[in-house]
Amino acid sequence: MKNVCLIGASTVDYIATSKDRFILKNKNAGNIKISFGGVMRNVAYSLGLLNDKCIFLTPIGNDLYGIKNKEELENNNIRVISPKTDKNSAIYLCLNDNDNDMICGLTDNEIFESLNLSFLKENESILSSADFLVIDGNLKEDCIEYIFNRFNNKRIIAEAVSNLKAKKFLPYLNKIYLLKCNNYEAKTLLNEEDNNDLDILEKFLNKGVQNLVISQGSNDILYLDNGIKKSKEVNVIKNIKNTTGCGDALFSGVLHALINDKTLDEGILLGTKMAYLTLLSNSAVSLEIKNLIK
Secondary structure, eight states: OOOEEEEOOOEEEEEEEESSOOOTTSOOOEEEEEEEEOHHHHHHHHHHHTTOOEEEEOOOOSSHHHHHHHHHHHTTTEEEEOOOOOSOOEEEEEEEOTTSOEEEEEEEOGGGGGSSHHHHHHTHHHHHHOSEEEEETTSOHHHHHHHHHHTTTSEEEEEOOSHHHHGGGGGGGGGOSEEEEEHHHHHHHHTOSOOOHHHHHHHHHHTTOOSEEEEETTEEEEEEETTEEEEEOOOOOSSOOOOTTHHHHHHHHHHHHHHTTOOHHHHHHHHHHHHHHHHTSSSSSOGGGGGGOO
């Protein structure tokens, strides 16, 4: 098993789901669930459930939820290192309609300011000892630049996170070992609106990307495997309970494969199974994924 260090966001998630058709500017009856999330936090916790040990550099507050979040991670094979801060843990609020599809999301992530260049340099020895560095678009641009320049001998894996944050990786596309994004983020990186599947993969190849995973909701997953264009069919399911965390589940399956010297094809297969379980779960990480490995 390879050494892996993840750097990114951890949040407290408030998931609000309307019981009936959502009406704007009106009080709607619904259910509100509280859990822990954030792209990289979901990935770290998923890897722990798959029996992978990793180090997670993330800003977590000293409030009640932050303490509980850190305990939950550490009890799941994850070593957590957080910058010193007096800020509260980051909060993500997701509002779903009665079909469990997201209407909008809001974040309060002032604590992310503490995930800065000084903090990374304090932990340079940890970064140097990792085989894989996994980062997300929540990092500041100077932190991303530092990682690519200082650790250019490492396999750096990036998760785009959002259309806006994906742009931070534009100068480093040919240096990324593997890029994970969705179809909207992919089009943002290509600065184009309409592309067919083959066009998207070919254009990333032309930018120097060799390993790439593009999730497209219920449409096929597109990916580059050492420069070879591939796709994986996604089974459409009914009775979806939740869509938050599905892309993170796919990403986690891919990472598990790479950490354990398996193929990207195997990682995509595992990731789709994990995403399926997430769709049927009420949380961003389904505890059932631990049953997917022997």
